[in-house]
Amino acid sequence: MKRYSDLEYLRLSKLQKFLYRLESFFCSIPVAVWHTIKKLGLAIWSFIKGIGLGIAEVVTTFKNGSKPTRLSYVIMGAGCFAHGQILRGILFLLFEIVFIFYMVTTGAYWLSMLPSLGKLGPTKDYNVILDVYTTHYHDNSFKILLYGVLTIFFIIAFIYTWWVNIRQSKTAEQILASGKKLKSGRDDLRSLVDDSFHKTLLALPMTGILVFTVMPIVFMMLVAFTNYDGAHNGYSNNLFHWVGLDNFNTMLSWTSNTSSGAQSYAATFGEVLTWTLIWAFFATFTNYFLGMMVAMAINKKGIRFKKGWRTILVMTIAIPQFISLLYVSKMFAKNGLINNFLIDMKWIDTALPFFEKASWARVTVILINIWIGIPYLMLTATGILMNIPQDLYESARIDGASGWQQYSKITLPYMLFVTGPYLLTQFTGNMNNFNVIFLLTGGAPNNPAASNSAGTVGYTDLLITWLYKITMGAESQYYLASVVGIMVFVVVALITLVAYSLLPSIKNEEDFQ
Numbered sequence: 001m002k003r004y005s006d007l008e009y010l011r012l013s014k015l016q017k018f019l020y021r022l023e024s025f026f027c028s029i030p031v032a033v034w035h036t037i038k039k040l041g042l043a044i045w046s047f048i049k050g051i052g053l054g055i056a057e058v059v060t061t062f063k064n065g066s067k068p069t070r071l072s073y074v075i076m077g078a079g080c081f082a083h084g085q086i087l088r089g090i091l092f093l094l095f096e097i098v099f100i101f102y103m104v105t106t107g108a109y110w111l112s113m114l115p116s117l118g119k120l121g122p123t124k125d126y127n128v129i130l131d132v133y134t135t136h137y138h139d140n141s142f143k144i145l146l147y148g149v150l151t152i153f154f155i156i157a158f159i160y161t162w163w164v165n166i167r168q169s170k171t172a173e174q175i176l177a178s179g180k181k182l183k184s185g186r187d188d189l190r191s192l193v194d195d196s197f198h199k200t201l202l203a204l205p206m207t208g209i210l211v212f213t214v215m216p217i218v219f220m221m222l223v224a225f226t227n228y229d230g231a232h233n234g235y236s237n238n239l240f241h242w243v244g245l246d247n248f249n250t251m252l253s254w255t256s257n258t259s260s261g262a263q264s265y266a267a268t269f270g271e272v273l274t275w276t277l278i279w280a281f282f283a284t285f286t287n288y289f290l291g292m293m294v295a296m297a298i299n300k301k302g303i304r305f306k307k308g309w310r311t312i313l314v315m316t317i318a319i320p321q322f323i324s325l326l327y328v329s330k331m332f333a334k335n336g337l338i339n340n341f342l343i344d345m346k347w348i349d350t351a352l353p354f355f356e357k358a359s360w361a362r363v364t365v366i367l368i369n370i371w372i373g374i375p376y377l378m379l380t381a382t383g384i385l386m387n388i389p390q391d392l393y394e395s396a397r398i399d400g401a402s403g404w405q406q407y408s409k410i411t412l413p414y415m416l417f418v419t420g421p422y423l424l425t426q427f428t429g430n431m432n433n434f435n436v437i438f439l440l441t442g443g444a445p446n447n448p449a450a451s452n453s454a455g456t457v458g459y460t461d462l463l464i465t466w467l468y469k470i471t472m473g474a475e476s477q478y479y480l481a482s483v484v485g486i487m488v489f490v491v492v493a494l495i496t497l498v499a500y501s502l503l504p505s506i507k508n509e510e511d512f513q
Contacts, residue, residue, distance in 0.1 A: 079169025087185030141234030230476030291377020358459035
């Protein structure tokens with residue numbers, strides 16, 4: 001790519017400037033991807049290095065530590081008790097007792113069953129007296145996987161607490177050696193509502209994130225390496241077990257099923273992913289620019305009944321999407337209100353295939369999404385437009401700038417700078433926009449070539465709606481849905497990281513301060 005100096009750039013025409021900026025943007029994407037991968041690699045390396053340093057510190061502390069500190073390696077809190085920090089010692093010891101009790105009673109069992117995910121499934125035994133077969137249930141693969149993950153997290157928490165216990169004893173020794181006084185239990189309690197109050201406030205939310213977000217994600221990812229589906233639900237019919245990378249090989253395989261005429265999983269995933277990205281692009285930027293235009297039109301001086309116009313637009317937000325989208329889907333149906341009106345007016349002879357043809361259906365859902373999304377952007381843009389200094393516009397008018405020049409040089413750059421992160425979240429949110437697609441079309445019209453791959457894939461299906469169909473179909477292929485979920489996460493994470501590194505709001509944060 002040819003690079004222009006500032007003087008050469010100013011000599012370019014408007015079209016050449018636009019093409020140059022466009023080319024610069026696309027050329028910067030590989031660099032941003034490389035920097036993102038590099039940062040992730042450095043973060044992973046720092047994490048591994050930190051673990052290594054922690055292990056080295058544990059070994060060194062055991063060699064050079066006092067007897068109470070060494071005893072803390074076996075009995076947690078022993079060092080705290082020896083140094084007079086009774087409250088800390090009780091908490092460490094109590095955590096160790098709970099951990100040992102859990103591991104002895106149930107934790108060891110879940111860990112031992114985790115490699116096999118169950119050994120004995122449901123069996124049927126003949127009852128001679130009642131002359132019937134009675135089903136007896138034994139192992140539960142789902143519970144084994146779930147509680148196995150919980151046990152692993154508990155072990156990690158115990159190892160971290162054990163390491164903190166050792167560091168507490170080592171730190172106490174260093175403080176005493178320097179002639180200073182250690183904190184008492186009363187001081188620790190006081191610090192929880194004083195200098196360490198932020199830790200107290202964050203303790204509950206962080207625990208909630210770990211239990212209700214991180215662990216379910218890990219569980220979902222592990223399902224991708226099993227054969228968990230409707231025929232192997234792990235308890236009532238058959239156990240499921242580990243299958244390694246077989247599911248990923250299936251999803252990424254380009255081998256098609258010639259007997260049924262269905263295309264490969266990889267081809268189906270590629271088609272759905274392509275439409276998902278197209279949908280996310282148009283659903284994001286059409287709403288953004290049209291919502292901005294509507295806000296500018298309403299905020300313009302001389303416009304009357306501004307509150308009334310905003311109220312009318314906000315009505316689409318006030319009505320639940322479950323109601324409005326289902327109603328709109330009926331309006332655009334083959335025998336719906338729109339087609340009947342056009343036929344009655346003699347404007348068309350046959351019903352328009354709004355949801356029957358792929359291209360029609362895709363354009364229709366994008367247009368309907370504009371009707372839904374403009375009010376949100378209108379409200380957001382209204383608040384931002386009111387904060388743009390009016391002196392800029394007055395100076396521009398004095399210099400003879402046209403309306404378009406004021407918009408392109410003042411309004412749009414300001415809006416893009418402020419709403420850059422919002423645009424990114426909207427784009428990723430539209431990639432997972434389940435409501436609009438499912439309530440309007442349900443993914444229709446169906447794709448005959450892909451319908452036998454996994455679920456009934458339609459031309460308007462997004463990855464998220466396809467994932468839903470995989471889990472709710474006759475076979476309930478949870479393992480395949482988990483694979484799709486992981487791949488969606490990878491795609492969204494990559495787009496987010498790259499776009500985030502290119503946003504002017506991040507690179508030039510001081511420009512609008």
